[in-house]
Amino acid sequence: MADVLVTTDWVAQHAxxxxxxxxxxxxxxxxxxxxxxxxxxxxxxxTELCDTLVRDIIPLKKLEELLGKSGVDNTTTIVxxxxxxxxxxxxxxxxxxxxxxxxxxxxxxxxKKWLAESRELSTDKPTFxxxxxxxxxxxxxxxxxLPDVQQASAQKKAALxxxxxxxxxxxxxxxxxxxxxxxxxxxxxxxxxxxxWGKNCNxxxxxKSVDELKKLYADQGVNGDGxxxxxxxxGERSSLTWxxxxxxxxxxxxxxYDGSWTEWGNLVGAPVEKP
Amino acid sequence: xxxxxxxxxxxxxxxxEIEIETYQLGDVFYCTINNVDPGARFxxxxxxxxxxxxxxxxxxxxxxxxxxxxxxxx
Numbered sequence: 001m002a003d004v005l006v007t008t009d010w011v012a013q014h015a016x017x018x019x020x021x022x023x024x025x026x027x028x029x030x031x032x033x034x035x036x037x038x039x040x041x042x043x044x045x046x047t048e049l050c051d052t053l054v055r056d057i058i059p060l061k062k063l064e065e066l067l068g069k070s071g072v073d074n075t076t077t078i079v080x081x082x083x084x085x086x087x088x089x090x091x092x093x094x095x096x097x098x099x100x101x102x103x104x105x106x107x108x109x110x111x112k113k114w115l116a117e118s119r120e121l122s123t124d125k126p127t128f129x130x131x132x133x134x135x136x137x138x139x140x141x142x143x144x145x146l147p148d149v150q151q152a153s154a155q156k157k158a159a160l161x162x163x164x165x166x167x168x169x170x171x172x173x174x175x176x177x178x179x180x181x182x183x184x185x186x187x188x189x190x191x192x193x194x195x196x197w198g199k200n201c202n203x204x205x206x207x208k209s210v211d212e213l214k215k216l217y218a219d220q221g222v223n224g225d226g227x228x229x230x231x232x233x234x235g236e237r238s239s240l241t242w243x244x245x246x247x248x249x250x251x252x253x254x255x256x257y258d259g260s261w262t263e264w265g266n267l268v269g270a271p272v273e274k275p
Numbered sequence: 276x277x278x279x280x281x282x283x284x285x286x287x288x289x290x291x292e293i294e295i296e297t298y299q300l301g302d303v304f305y306c307t308i309n310n311v312d313p314g315a316r317f318x319x320x321x322x323x324x325x326x327x328x329x330x331x332x333x334x335x336x337x338x339x340x341x342x343x344x345x346x347x348x349x
Contacts, residue, residue, distance in 0.1 A: 030319070035276055035300050084315055115278040115298055122276065165313040168349045177310040178317030178339040186346055198314055237313065262303045275348040 002245045004093075005108045005207065006079055015039050016077075021072050021128075025049070025082040025089045025112065027236075031111060034122030037081070040232060041070045041128070045088040045236070057095050057138070057258070064133045068103075071128025074101070081107035081114070085205050087197075090240035094256055098143060100136030106243065116204070128227040142242075144229045144255035146263060153191050153271070158227035158253075160192035161220075163241045164261065168233065169194040170275035174265075175233065182233065183265030187274035189231070194219045197237040200244045224251035229265075231257035242272055256274055276300055280325070285311055288333065291340050295332070297325055306332040 006014075015022050015037055022040040024032045032042035043049060048066055049058050058066070072078060078101065082089035089106055096104045107114070115121075117235040144152075152158035167173045170184030188194070199216055202208055208216070214223075222228060228245055235258030242256040264270050278298040285294050292311035297304060306328035308318040317339055320331035 034305060035278070084309075088317075112296070115296075116281050116283070118277045118279065118281065120277055121300065155320070167312065172345055172348050173343060174346075175343070176313050176315045177343045178308075178336060179310075179315060180342075181344070186348075196313065258321070 004105050004243075006105050006118060007108055008114055009112075009119040011037060011079060011081075011107050012119060017077075019075065020077045020079060021070060022079045022081070022107075023070065023089075023092070025092045026111075027079055027084065031083045033123065035123055037114060038120055038122040038124070039126055040081075040122075041126065043070075043092065045091060048184075049088075049092055055259075057098065057143075060099065060135050060138070061097055063095070064135050067133040067135075068131050069128065071131055073131040073133055075103075076131075077103045077105065077142050079105045079107055081110045083111050084236075085112065085198075085201060085240075086110035087236040087240055090243045091236045091258075094142065094242055096109045098138045098140070100139065101215075108207060112205045141253075142246075142255060144231075144257035144259075146259055146267075148255065149189065149229060149231070149257050149259075149264070152227070152229055153189050156191060158229050158255075159222045160189055161222060161228060161238075161241060162188045162192040163196050163197040163230055163232045163237050164188075164194075165196055168193060168261070171272075172275075182262050185265045185272050187265075187272040188261075189264055190271050190273040192273070193222065195220055195222070195241070197232070197240050200241065207244065207248060210248060213244055217245070217249070224249060225257070227253040229255045229257050230258040233261045234258070235260045289337055289340050290345075292344070293336060293340075295329060299325070299330055304328040308332050308336040 080089035174181040230241040233237040246254040279297040318336035322328035
């Protein structure tokens with residue numbers, strides 16, 4: 001297993017190690033409040049991992065404060081897990097890598113696997129001895145902005161991987177069923193390939209083997225030879241695919257387009273392909 | 276405390292496939308409902324019995340799914 005993934009067994013054994021911080025990352029921390037891995041911190045994606053004024057990643061100072069109050073310093077091993085099959089944990093991983101944290105890992109299978117295995121849960125909200133964290137300036141080579149994507153689409157400079165469901169890709173629906181519609185147009189970015197995020201995972205939420213993942217992407221012509229940009233609707237599912245491509249398959253040039261379809265699908269004059 | 280009686284099953288709800296996860300923590304039953312594709316949780320509820328938690332979550336899920344529009348793609 002790659003050193004960026006740990007099993008639920010590993011977490012059960014190491015959750016209380018002095019230099020390990022387990023963090024549950026949810027889009028809605030109700031799940032954390034119900035019960036979480038004992039000793040785990042809880043981070044709310046909406047309010048703590050995004051800038052709440054401007055649509056952007058969390059600013060550097062805010063990240064330093066969040067990590068510091070979570071008892072994390074630059075040498076801490078951070079292990080992330082969460083709901084929705086680790087989508088938001090993957091976002092946190094991507095963001096922590098942008099800010100230069102060295103040892104960050106994901107618990108394979110996420111919250112769902114921990115629950116299904118009937119492992120210990122706690123409702124206690126731990127307090128941590130605050131530490132000082134010094135983040136690096138964000139490494140924007142891991143992030144695609146709109147002009148990068150426009151250029152990639154128009155000039156075929158990078159493989160665009162749309163990780164949404166096939167129905168979102170074709171424009172049959174504008175958002176995952178049951179969730180609010182957040183775009184004006186359906187379809188996909190011209191030239192994008194549809195490789196839904198779920199194809200990365202087994203039924204229990206764990207990642208497929210490296211060989212299976214390599215084949216999944218190679219079959220679509222994505223083999224790591226050139227730059228890759230992953231996108232979805234708001235950038236969290238594509239964080240998971242970014243994690244797979246960059247850290248499980250070792251592709252060198254992979255960016256997450258966190259603007260994703262909520263940017264492109266609302267942009268006046270943007271070309272859209274469907275189905 | 277541990278999640279007891281964790282179950283997961285798929286079934287149609289209206290025109291959509293959903294996944295229902297239910298478990299008990301202490302005296303409370305929790306039910307969360309995900310769309311099967313792409314796999315996002317969009318409804319949840321709790322209750323004093325499994326049936327109550329699932330019934331409440333399904334009621335919410337049905338209401339939310341009715342707001343999802345389907346468009347022709349051709």
